[in-house]
Amino acid sequence: MMGKGARAKTLPLAIFLLILLYLLPSDAVRPS
Secondary structure (H helix, E strand, C coil): CCCHHHHHHHHHHHHHHHHHHHHCCHHHHCCC
């Protein structure tokens, strides 16, 4: 168990993934 260390790395990573999804072409996320 890392406690704060794990959360400190997980939070930025989750935000990065969210931004990546927004940058992806909309047709790749939800095909029309």
